[in-house]
Amino acid sequence: MRTKIGLFLLLAALLCAVPAFAAASGDPIKKYGLPLLITNAGQGPGGKMARLLVAQTKTIVLDTDYWYKSEPWEADIVDRPYQALMFVIGSSDKGLGASGITIEQEIARLEKIVKHAKDKKIPIIAVLLEKDKRSAIASNPNERCIDTVCPFADWMIVVKDGNKDGRFDKLKAKHKIPLTLIDNAIDFTQLCKQSFAK
Amino acid sequence: MNIKATLSNPKARAGLKAAFLALALLLAFLAGREFHELRHYEETVVSAPGLTERKMLSDYLASLEGTWMDSPVFVYDSGVPGGSVFVMGNVHPYEPATSLAAYIIMENIKVSKGKVFVLPQGNRSASTTGMLANAYPKFFSVPTSFGAKKYRLGDRGTNPLDQWPDPFTYVNYPSRQNLAYQDIRNMNRTYPGRPDGTLTERAAYAVMELIRREKIDLAIDMHEASLMYPVVGTYVAHDRSFDLAMMAAMTLTAGSFDMKCESSPKGLRGLSHREWGDYSDTLAVLMETPEPFIDRVVGPMTEQLFTEGKDEFLDVAARHGLTYVPYSYETGAPLWYRCGRHLSGALEAVAQMGAFFPEKEVLVEWPGYEELKEHDCGYFLHDPGKADPKLVFKQ
Numbered sequence: 001m002r003t004k005i006g007l008f009l010l011l012a013a014l015l016c017a018v019p020a021f022a023a024a025s026g027d028p029i030k031k032y033g034l035p036l037l038i039t040n041a042g043q044g045p046g047g048k049m050a051r052l053l054v055a056q057t058k059t060i061v062l063d064t065d066y067w068y069k070s071e072p073w074e075a076d077i078v079d080r081p082y083q084a085l086m087f088v089i090g091s092s093d094k095g096l097g098a099s100g101i102t103i104e105q106e107i108a109r110l111e112k113i114v115k116h117a118k119d120k121k122i123p124i125i126a127v128l129l130e131k132d133k134r135s136a137i138a139s140n141p142n143e144r145c146i147d148t149v150c151p152f153a154d155w156m157i158v159v160k161d162g163n164k165d166g167r168f169d170k171l172k173a174k175h176k177i178p179l180t181l182i183d184n185a186i187d188f189t190q191l192c193k194q195s196f197a198k
Numbered sequence: 199m200n201i202k203a204t205l206s207n208p209k210a211r212a213g214l215k216a217a218f219l220a221l222a223l224l225l226a227f228l229a230g231r232e233f234h235e236l237r238h239y240e241e242t243v244v245s246a247p248g249l250t251e252r253k254m255l256s257d258y259l260a261s262l263e264g265t266w267m268d269s270p271v272f273v274y275d276s277g278v279p280g281g282s283v284f285v286m287g288n289v290h291p292y293e294p295a296t297s298l299a300a301y302i303i304m305e306n307i308k309v310s311k312g313k314v315f316v317l318p319q320g321n322r323s324a325s326t327t328g329m330l331a332n333a334y335p336k337f338f339s340v341p342t343s344f345g346a347k348k349y350r351l352g353d354r355g356t357n358p359l360d361q362w363p364d365p366f367t368y369v370n371y372p373s374r375q376n377l378a379y380q381d382i383r384n385m386n387r388t389y390p391g392r393p394d395g396t397l398t399e400r401a402a403y404a405v406m407e408l409i410r411r412e413k414i415d416l417a418i419d420m421h422e423a424s425l426m427y428p429v430v431g432t433y434v435a436h437d438r439s440f441d442l443a444m445m446a447a448m449t450l451t452a453g454s455f456d457m458k459c460e461s462s463p464k465g466l467r468g469l470s471h472r473e474w475g476d477y478s479d480t481l482a483v484l485m486e487t488p489e490p491f492i493d494r495v496v497g498p499m500t501e502q503l504f505t506e507g508k509d510e511f512l513d514v515a516a517r518h519g520l521t522y523v524p525y526s527y528e529t530g531a532p533l534w535y536r537c538g539r540h541l542s543g544a545l546e547a548v549a550q551m552g553a554f555f556p557e558k559e560v561l562v563e564w565p566g567y568e569e570l571k572e573h574d575c576g577y578f579l580h581d582p583g584k585a586d587p588k589l590v591f592k593q
Contacts, residue, residue: 045440045444045458045459045460045461048440048441048444048461049444049448049459052441052444052445053448056445092460092461092463130458131456132456132458132522132523135519136519183452184448184451184452185448185451185452186448186449186451186452187452
């Protein structure tokens with residue numbers, strides 16, 4: 001009997017140690033309450049992607065359970081009792097200029113928001129959904145956004161091919177941040193279903 | 199021979215001038231023959247039996263009638279109430295995988311709900327001249343079981359024979375945004391167009407009128423892009439169509455080929471993905487597929503480079519991370535790949551429109567990426583010699 005209980009506990013521990021669906025790997029899925037605020041780091045399409053993918057859960061409702069703001073400032077992250085702040089990393093291929101800002105302005109804004117979120121103890125979730133939003137050049141806007149947000153994150157969710165160079169593994173090791181990998185951006189819906197509970 | 203003495207002799211000078219004139223005329227004749235051949239070559243398409251109507255752009259703006267911008271629009275109406283889709287190719291005819299994709303749609307389409315409008319030659323005038331000074335081949339061929347089918351390889355802008363001269367600065371109407379002077383002949387910088395503007399603006403206006411009058415729910419503009427251009431392998435979507443394009447991109451990436459999605463910038467005027475959505479109720483989407491042929495770093499501009507997309511210089515650029523989509527000399531970016539991306543890209547966008555807006559659902563079939571990968575393009579083209587003459591069109 002004791003052996004059976006032991007095996008059961010071992011199995012349960014194993015299940016808790018890995019994400020609960022096949023398309024996710026790495027650290028276990030973390031749980032957060034709602035409401036959630038989704039925003040961009042880099043003004044690429046990633047934030048809107050996340051907004052859309054969370055809506056596909058059909059259980060977490062836009063403008064009720066979660067909000068999307070492309071360029072929030074300090075006041076915007078405390079206007080509701082947000083349980084998490086999700087930064088989706090990636091700059092626009094059409095050029096950041098299309099957003100009417102420069103990368104320097106975007107980084108300055110991100111630094112302020114990240115600091116404010118830490119002060120207010122709002123957990124930060126850093127997300128990379130577009131595998132091509134990576135570069136070997138450190139001064140690339142995407143890399144600068146990663147450097148600005150990820151070291152302060154509570155959890156990193158990254159599409160597998162965006163971590164081919166192990167960049168996020170290094171951030172995980174250096175800053176002791178859990179990292180969950182998903183096979184494709186479309187798998188983000190299933191992950192959010194499990195992560196955000198009403 | 200003393201050149202100075204020769205030139206001081208009036209008779210010798212006249213003879214020399216005549217020789218140069220004759221040489222210039224000979225070169226002009228030879229070049230003119232090349233231009234004439236491209237200008238007047240007609241492409242053949244065999245429509246699928248579901249064709250219900252053939253219209254012209256001049257049906258939407260009468261002043262286009264008799265001009266080189268007038269172009270046929272093929273309508274496939276299932277008769278079953280549903281949404282409507284507009285697919286356009288060759289707005290930039292130096293990106294002719296788009297017109298070939300439109301022809302493959304026309305030759306194989308089956309619509310069981312709603313209706314589909316296909317405009318294979320968005321800028322017909324531009325398809326009748328090559329990129330001036332770029333040494334492009336005039337034509338490319340697609341092998342089929344009944345022989346090679348030949349298609350025009352055109353320019354980016356309207357043929358200067360039809361619209362000339364260009365101004366010092368082109369000002370888009372009505373945004374008043376200043377654009378490069380040559381963009382006055384670039385149809386994808388002239389939307390929403392105007393009925394009394396330049397020939398290109400009038401064609402753009404006719405497309406807008408088609409979208410408005412036919413109450414097009416989803417309008418798809420097919421393009422090709424150089425691999426060193428950031429917006430390659432991408433949907434560019436208007437605000438209202440962004441969600442469906444994004445969902446389509448993620449679905450394709452998960453199951454078929456990598457596809458990105460970008461939001462249409464509000465500050466860039468004259469483009470289909472912006473103005474179609476702003477000046478009509480349609481859901482506007484532009485698609486870009488990778489075309490090595492138009493990259494700046496490639497070697498000789500040959501027909502083979504166009505059809506196979508293999509270039510060693512681009513391969514080096516890709517290895518140095520200078521391309522925005524993966525590329526290798528081994529695989530290249532062949533015609534089937536580019537057409538297949540457009541065909542599946544359009545199908546997925548149509549499917550997503552039905553998912554997001556069930557009242558606008560269109561049920562349609564045509565060959566997609568996987569079918570072209572298996573059989574190549576020519577397999578899906580039909581022999582005009584054996585087809586019902588009523589379904590054979592030359593343009």
